Amino acid sequence: MAMELWKGNEAIAEAAVRAGCRFFFGYPITPQNEIPEYMSMRLPQVGGCFLQSESELAAINMVYGAAGAGARVMTSSSSPGISLKQEGITYMVGAQLPAVIINVSRGGPGLGSIQPAQSDYFQSTRGGGNGDYRTVVLAPNTIQEAVDHTQMAFDIADKYRNPVFVLADGMIGQMMEPIEWKEYKPAYTAEKEWATTGHKGKRPHNIVNSLFIDAAGCHQHNLELDKKYKAMEENEKRWQEVGTEDAEVLFVAYGTPSRIALSAAEILKAEGIKAGLFRPITLWPYPMMELREAIMRPSVKAVVCIEMSMGQMVEDVRYAALDKKPVSFCGKAGGVIPTQYEIAAAARAALGR
Amino acid sequence: MAIVYQKSKGLTDKEMHYCPGCTHGIVHKLVAEVLEELNLLDDAIGVCPVGCSVFAYDYFSCDMQEASHGRAPAVATGIKRVHPNSPVFTYQGDGDLAAIGMAEIIHAANRGEKITTIFINNAIYGMTGGQMAPTTLIGQKATTAPLGRDKDLCGGPVHMCEMMSAIDGAVYVERVSVNNIPNLNKAKKAIKKAFELQMQNAGFAFIEVVSTCPTNWGKTPVESMKWLEENMLPVFPLGVYKDVEEVASK
Ligand SMILES: Cc1ncc(C[n+]2csc(CCOP(=O)(O)OP(=O)(O)O)c2C)c(N)n1
Ligand code: SF4
Numbered sequence: 185m186a187m188e189l190w191k192g193n194e195a196i197a198e199a200a201v202r203a204g205c206r207f208f209f210g211y212p213i214t215p216q217n218e219i220p221e222y223m224s225m226r227l228p229q230v231g232g233c234f235l236q237s238e239s240e241l242a243a244i245n246m247v248y249g250a251a252g253a254g255a256r257v258m259t260s261s262s263s264p265g266i267s268l269k270q271e272g273i274t275y276m277v278g279a280q281l282p283a284v285i286i287n288v289s290r291g292g293p294g295l296g297s298i299q300p301a302q303s304d305y306f307q308s309t310r311g312g313g314n315g316d317y318r319t320v321v322l323a324p325n326t327i328q329e330a331v332d333h334t335q336m337a338f339d340i341a342d343k344y345r346n347p348v349f350v351l352a353d354g355m356i357g358q359m360m361e362p363i364e365w366k367e368y369k370p371a372y373t374a375e376k377e378w379a380t381t382g383h384k385g386k387r388p389h390n391i392v393n394s395l396f397i398d399a400a401g402c403h404q405h406n407l408e409l410d411k412k413y414k415a416m417e418e419n420e421k422r423w424q425e426v427g428t429e430d431a432e433v434l435f436v437a438y439g440t441p442s443r444i445a446l447s448a449a450e451i452l453k454a455e456g457i458k459a460g461l462f463r464p465i466t467l468w469p470y471p472m473m474e475l476r477e478a479i480m481r482p483s484v485k486a487v488v489c490i491e492m493s494m495g496q497m498v499e500d501v502r503y504a505a506l507d508k509k510p511v512s513f514c515g516k517a518g519g520v521i522p523t524q525y526e527i528a529a530a531a532r533a534a535l536g537r
Numbered sequence: 538m539a540i541v542y543q544k545s546k547g548l549t550d551k552e553m554h555y556c557p558g559c560t561h562g563i564v565h566k567l568v569a570e571v572l573e574e575l576n577l578l579d580d581a582i583g584v585c586p587v588g589c590s591v592f593a594y595d596y597f598s599c600d601m602q603e604a605s606h607g608r609a610p611a612v613a614t615g616i617k618r619v620h621p622n623s624p625v626f627t628y629q630g631d632g633d634l635a636a637i638g639m640a641e642i643i644h645a646a647n648r649g650e651k652i653t654t655i656f657i658n659n660a661i662y663g664m665t666g667g668q669m670a671p672t673t674l675i676g677q678k679a680t681t682a683p684l685g686r687d688k689d690l691c692g693g694p695v696h697m698c699e700m701m702s703a704i705d706g707a708v709y710v711e712r713v714s715v716n717n718i719p720n721l722n723k724a725k726k727a728i729k730k731a732f733e734l735q736m737q738n739a740g741f742a743f744i745e746v747v748s749t750c751p752t753n754w755g756k757t758p759v760e761s762m763k764w765l766e767e768n769m770l771p772v773f774p775l776g777v778y779k780d781v782e783e784v785a786s787k
Contacts, residue, residue, distance in 0.1 A: 249615025
């Protein structure tokens with residue numbers, strides 16, 4: 185099939201439409217504005233509804249209502265907006281509502297910057313809202329993957345009745361790359377019998393709700409949610425390994441830095457240093473055991489975690505390494521992108537060269 | 538034997554948790570009767586708030602969603618956009634609607650969302666135990682205003698109907714009460730009109746019900762009604778604040 189040149193944000197929006205998303209609620213924030221802008225043009229063409237909300241808080245609660253009413257629905261934002269959406273996200277997990285949330289993340293804390301960053305790792309993987317909850321987090325590193333992940337996210341969301349994140353750093357949102365539009369076939373098609381569609385006098389009333397006022401009942405609800413999280417851990421873990429079989433230095437990175445790490449590996453190769461890349465594709469569930477296995481290979485002398493943050497995922501990498509191999513960190517925050525030269529230098533330093 | 542009165546099909550058999558004399562129960566009954574009389578129960582989708590009426594999802598027999606605190610109008614917006622022909626309503630207290638959810642209600646009204654909002658103004662935060670609400674009267678005591686609401690410190694009571702009537706997207710705004718039978722009948726008529734307008738796709742309709750909270754007011758149900766009449770009604774005058782139909786026919 186022919187390749188087409190698409191900008192990340194627009195490709196994500198079109199991917200959602202092709203995956204059957206017909207409702208979008210969002211609020212403007214850089215660097216994700218092309219998503220709502222595209223949706224405002226595209227959704228009416230396919231009989232859907234785009235609505236610009238008064239805030240991210242309203243947007244995510246509109247998503248809650250639409251998801252509860254049985255629709256395929258999406259919202260997108262960037263870091264500060266995602267902070268505001270945390271309320272709705274925990275309610276959606278509690279009420280078991282499927283939806284896709286795109287975070288085209290930027291520098292923080294606070295208003296931070298509008299350039300690409302990965303400092304929302306904790307927020308995305310640990311849950312920025314209250315309560316014991318989990319969301320699958322997909323982290324694309326190409327526009328093609330951003331498209332594939334967005335479509336897959338809808339299926340994962342429906343399968344578990346749980347919101348799913350696509351965490352695309354600002355680079356993925358703003359960059360243009362050739363992509364191929366594959367035919368989308370839904371992987372999960374069960375009827376949403378739980379949705380509030382009006383009972384038509386044919387069934388007991390459906391209730392979409394996250395309140396379980398009795399402690400034992402709330403505990404029981406948490407046990408049921410936990411079963412879903414376990415199933416997600418079992419089925420949804422994704423990662424990629426490049427040259428890890430005989431690597432001396434193992435890079436661990438996701439999103440944009442994972443691509444720069446491969447350029448660094450080329451530089452090192454010319455110097456006779458073998459560098460491999462372990463790339464988590466799902467940040468939750470995290471491929472912890474798979475990463476540990478890669479780290480524990482005898483050839484690996486040092487591990488370097490690269491992030492566009494002050495060091496968040498590195499905590500998981502250290503946990504994977506069990507203090508058996510040295511883990512060092514190479515990162516820049518606020519929208520500064522680490523270069524292949526800096527990464528190569530970090531690798532040399534980690535190897536003591 | 539002829540049946541002269543029975544519970545509305547709009548209500549479930551679930552025992553309500555409301556305190557004796559609380560007007561939440563009466564307003565539930567009115568909403569349920571209206572939905573039944575207009576034949577809307579099969580399609581209706583209600584949104585309940587965070588507050589004493591949080592369990593309304595167990596009491597109304599139609600499909601229901603429970604929203605986070607103040608966000609019911611946003612949740613209802615999402616529902617209505619998916620099911621544009623279904624009757625959608627929110628039922629919200631004064632803390633929920635006029636404090637934390639002020640932005641959501643104003644913007645839902647301004648968009649002219651085809652939904653109906655039932656707003657319970659009892660001048661207090663019931664569920665959390667009697668803290669000051671945005672509608673608490675000047676001088677009225679609350680657990681967070683032990684000396685009474687001080688206007689210099691926190692402003693005066695919010696007048697929702699007056700505000701809503703200034704919003705273009707709102708087509709019908711009325712303040713009612715259920716303190717006596719004539720007013721109860723008026724309240725039901727107002728709720729009915731609000732749903733009828735929604736089904737005609739006319740726009741956003743807002744019914745405020747001046748209500749009681751005997752428990753947190755520290756009064757008996759009878760004293761509460763008297764207090765409502767003497768203190769609340771002068772501050773929150775009953776009546777139609779906006780009726781676009783009427784304006785158009787003039
Ligand atoms: C985000 C959030 N903040 C605060 C609360 C606590 N809370 C529960 S009910 C309530 C007040 C409800 O008062 P009102 O809306 O007046 O309804 P009433 O109980 O009087 O019917 C508050 C503050 C909450 N559940 N969620
Ligand atoms: S606390 Fe007040 S508002 Fe709540 S149920 Fe009791 S009387 Fe009604």
